[in-house]
Amino acid sequence: MAFGAIVEHDTSFSEWRPIARQCFLAGVPPEELEWRCASAEASLFDAPLTVPSPKPDAPNPILRSNCLALLKSILRHADQTRFDLAYRILWRAQSEPSLAAIPLDPDIARALRMVHQIRRDAHKMEAFLRFRDIGESQNGRRLFLAWFEPDHYILPTVAPFFTRRFTDMDWAILTPKGSITWNGEKCTLSRTACSKPDLSDSLEQLWQTYYMAIFNPARIKTKAMRSEMPRKYWKNLPETRLIPQMLAQAGTRVKAMETQQPQEAPYFHKRLQQRRTEKPEP
Amino acid sequence: MILSLALAELRTYHEQTMKQSLSERLAILSDAAKYDASCSSSGAGKRDSAGTKGLGSTGNGICHAYTPDGRCISLLKILLTNFCIYDCAYCINRSSSNVQRTRFTPDEVVWLTLEFYRRNYIEGLFLSSGIIRSPEDTMAQMVHVARELRQVHGFRGYIHLKTIPNASAEQLAEAGLYADRLSINVEMPTEQGLAAYAPEKKAGIIRHSMGEMRTRIDAGKERSLSGRRPPRFAPGGQSTQMIVGADTATDHDILASSSSLYSGYKLRRVYYSAFSPIPDASAILPVRPPPLLREHRLYQADWLYRFYGFQFSEITAAQPDGMLDLALDPKLAWALANRALFPVDLNRASREMLLRVPGLGVRSVNAIVTSRRHKHLRLEDLARLNVSLRKVKPFLHTTGWSPTRLTDQINLRQAFLPSPQQLSLF
Numbered sequence: 001m002a003f004g005a006i007v008e009h010d011t012s013f014s015e016w017r018p019i020a021r022q023c024f025l026a027g028v029p030p031e032e033l034e035w036r037c038a039s040a041e042a043s044l045f046d047a048p049l050t051v052p053s054p055k056p057d058a059p060n061p062i063l064r065s066n067c068l069a070l071l072k073s074i075l076r077h078a079d080q081t082r083f084d085l086a087y088r089i090l091w092r093a094q095s096e097p098s099l100a101a102i103p104l105d106p107d108i109a110r111a112l113r114m115v116h117q118i119r120r121d122a123h124k125m126e127a128f129l130r131f132r133d134i135g136e137s138q139n140g141r142r143l144f145l146a147w148f149e150p151d152h153y154i155l156p157t158v159a160p161f162f163t164r165r166f167t168d169m170d171w172a173i174l175t176p177k178g179s180i181t182w183n184g185e186k187c188t189l190s191r192t193a194c195s196k197p198d199l200s201d202s203l204e205q206l207w208q209t210y211y212m213a214i215f216n217p218a219r220i221k222t223k224a225m226r227s228e229m230p231r232k233y234w235k236n237l238p239e240t241r242l243i244p245q246m247l248a249q250a251g252t253r254v255k256a257m258e259t260q261q262p263q264e265a266p267y268f269h270k271r272l273q274q275r276r277t278e279k280p281e282p
Numbered sequence: 283m284i285l286s287l288a289l290a291e292l293r294t295y296h297e298q299t300m301k302q303s304l305s306e307r308l309a310i311l312s313d314a315a316k317y318d319a320s321c322s323s324s325g326a327g328k329r330d331s332a333g334t335k336g337l338g339s340t341g342n343g344i345c346h347a348y349t350p351d352g353r354c355i356s357l358l359k360i361l362l363t364n365f366c367i368y369d370c371a372y373c374i375n376r377s378s379s380n381v382q383r384t385r386f387t388p389d390e391v392v393w394l395t396l397e398f399y400r401r402n403y404i405e406g407l408f409l410s411s412g413i414i415r416s417p418e419d420t421m422a423q424m425v426h427v428a429r430e431l432r433q434v435h436g437f438r439g440y441i442h443l444k445t446i447p448n449a450s451a452e453q454l455a456e457a458g459l460y461a462d463r464l465s466i467n468v469e470m471p472t473e474q475g476l477a478a479y480a481p482e483k484k485a486g487i488i489r490h491s492m493g494e495m496r497t498r499i500d501a502g503k504e505r506s507l508s509g510r511r512p513p514r515f516a517p518g519g520q521s522t523q524m525i526v527g528a529d530t531a532t533d534h535d536i537l538a539s540s541s542s543l544y545s546g547y548k549l550r551r552v553y554y555s556a557f558s559p560i561p562d563a564s565a566i567l568p569v570r571p572p573p574l575l576r577e578h579r580l581y582q583a584d585w586l587y588r589f590y591g592f593q594f595s596e597i598t599a600a601q602p603d604g605m606l607d608l609a610l611d612p613k614l615a616w617a618l619a620n621r622a623l624f625p626v627d628l629n630r631a632s633r634e635m636l637l638r639v640p641g642l643g644v645r646s647v648n649a650i651v652t653s654r655r656h657k658h659l660r661l662e663d664l665a666r667l668n669v670s671l672r673k674v675k676p677f678l679h680t681t682g683w684s685p686t687r688l689t690d691q692i693n694l695r696q697a698f699l700p701s702p703q704q705l706s707l708f
């Protein structure tokens with residue numbers, strides 16, 4: 001029978017750790033261990049997996065703190081091969097204690113790439129999440145709701161950011177990977193998938209006005225825009241639907257500026273100039 | 283005093299403008315602010331509202347949206363009013379322009395900032411203003427907005443105030459108490475440029491205000507002998523902006539000016555804003571803007587100065603006309619001009635020298651320096667760092683690779699020129 005464990009998609013570090021420990025104490029090397037996700041097209045013909053029993057006298061695995069941090073971090077990635085990678089790093093680090101400090105090692109390079117993706121995902125969530133005003137909560141505070149679709153399991157990563165920033169209001173952030181709620185005192189995380197709520201907020205009109213007005217039609221750099229704000233985020237942003245229209249009008253606006261005739265200065269300007277010549281400033 | 287005479291007209295203007303809806307005024311006053319590039323929300327340090335009844339935090343410098351001009355929206359960047367008694371040629375708000383005039387009340391700015399912030403649109407406020415009545419009066423209104431936000435609403439997000447030259451010392455002190463960053467624009471790279479394009483602004487006064495701010499910012503960081511903290515003063519430092527391409531200043535002039543600004547006034551950032559065509563432009567301005575690439579190259583040069591240990595003079599030294607090479611990035615251009623220094627040894631070159639290798643960024647250099655303590659690096663190892671081997675190859679050598687013949691090539695520059703199609707993609 002093959003050694004391995006069946007894990008949920010969103011298995012966190014603290015859930016993965018005891019299983020990994022047990023396999024490690026059983027002395028099963030990474031090549032002989034299979035990590036399989038519970039819902040990934042399970043088939044009757046898949047070989048059954050057993051988590052091996054630990055050997056009584058096996059030494060505990062030890063990790064340097066940077067390596068532990070790395071494993072904690074990559075377990076938040078959505079890639080299902082993360083369990084395998086994390087276990088291999090755990091295994092290798094026993095004989096190569098400074099492994100995590102070698103960014104050019106293939107396993108570490110891959111782990112660092114994952115860390116980078118997670119960080120970017122969290123950063124984009126902090127940037128592109130939009131709260132919508134939905135009135136008052138039971139305790140009389142203002143209540144806001146947001147919908148976001150993160151790529152990775154980053155709710156625990158971003159929750160402190162939101163609670164420390166939006167302290168004086170109540171809010172909930174709903175995502176397909178769970179939710180975060182805040183009532184001024186307590187932050188609650190859940191891993192139950194949410195569905196997209198139907199929200200509207202009249203203030204979005206002012207935000208759209210701002211978005212259009214702050215755009216400079218004489219500089220078009222859509223590639224720069226898309227690399228920082230990839231299209232996948234657009235569907236949940238209130239302002240991006242204006243982009244086609246803004247781009248379509250840009251050419252005419254610039255033409256108009258180039259071909260305009262000098263106009264006569266307003267009356268106010270002339271008065272000012274007059275005063276200046278009459279009564280020069282000291 | 284000229285201005286008190288103009289008060290009657292000002293009042294009629296204001297009565298008319300307050301009839302416009304908030305949305306109309308927002309459109310005008312953000313349109314008027316967009317030519318200022320210094321929108322970043324950096325340098326404020328970490329601060330949050332945990333355990334307070336307030337709202338907001340800093341320290342993340344987040345870009346909350348991007349517009350199709352490729353610029354990030356981090357702050358609500360608006361003018362209190364676009365009414366202005368000065369006549370700076372490059373500015374859409376100059377008194378001789380026929381742009382529609384309007385203003386916000388300080389309360390409206392406070393409200394907009396808070397409501398935008400609550401919805402996670404922005405990191406905070408960047409407030410600037412045309413000069414109305416007098417510099418003190420204008421500055422007083424801006425300080426009022428910042429005070430309301432901080433004291434009445436417990437706002438702990440980012441505030442950047444554009445300082446009005448000639449504001450009083452008390453106003454400046456109070457502004458620094460609330461603002462994370464203060465700035466004052468030098469506008470033109472040279473004094474002659476300023477005299478020609480912004481006749482009412484005086485280079486001496488601008489520099490004096492910057493010096494004043496630097497002294498206060500420095501003082502704000504030092505504890506006194508008794509260990510007491512001085513009053514807070516703009517912990518995010520000061521920044522400035524120069525307009526590129528409106529006058530004849532070369533890149534060399536511009537960077538020389540940056541150099542003195544960074545060292546003389548300890549600026550956090552110098553922003554370069556390619557002069558952009560504006561509606562109802564002044565006749566003394568060029569009709570066509572400079573290529574955006576020029577602005578980009580200046581930012582790259584600035585980046586090399588701030589993070590790569592380059593001096594500005596080194597960057598422009600090899601360019602006879604004082605202009606940066608538009609076709610090559612300044613680091614590559616520098617390396618080609620100093621090819622005798624290359625190739626460098628991947629495993630032994632100093633960190634400083636690796637930073638000068640075209641194609642290696644700060645992050646890859648750090649990774650190389652840590653990794654080579656543990657193993658001998660070959661060229662293939664670099665591929666794992668997302669480094670373009672094609673770019674770095676001519677400048678590095680290591681076991682199994684030595685590029686001597688490449689750096690000997692006379693037409694090396696030719697080899698690095700992007701193909702015409704790529705250039706037009708930019």
Ligand code: SF4
Nearest residue numbers: 366368370373376412
């Ligand atoms: S002072 Fe000059 S740059 Fe500033 S708003 Fe007035 S005209 Fe524009």
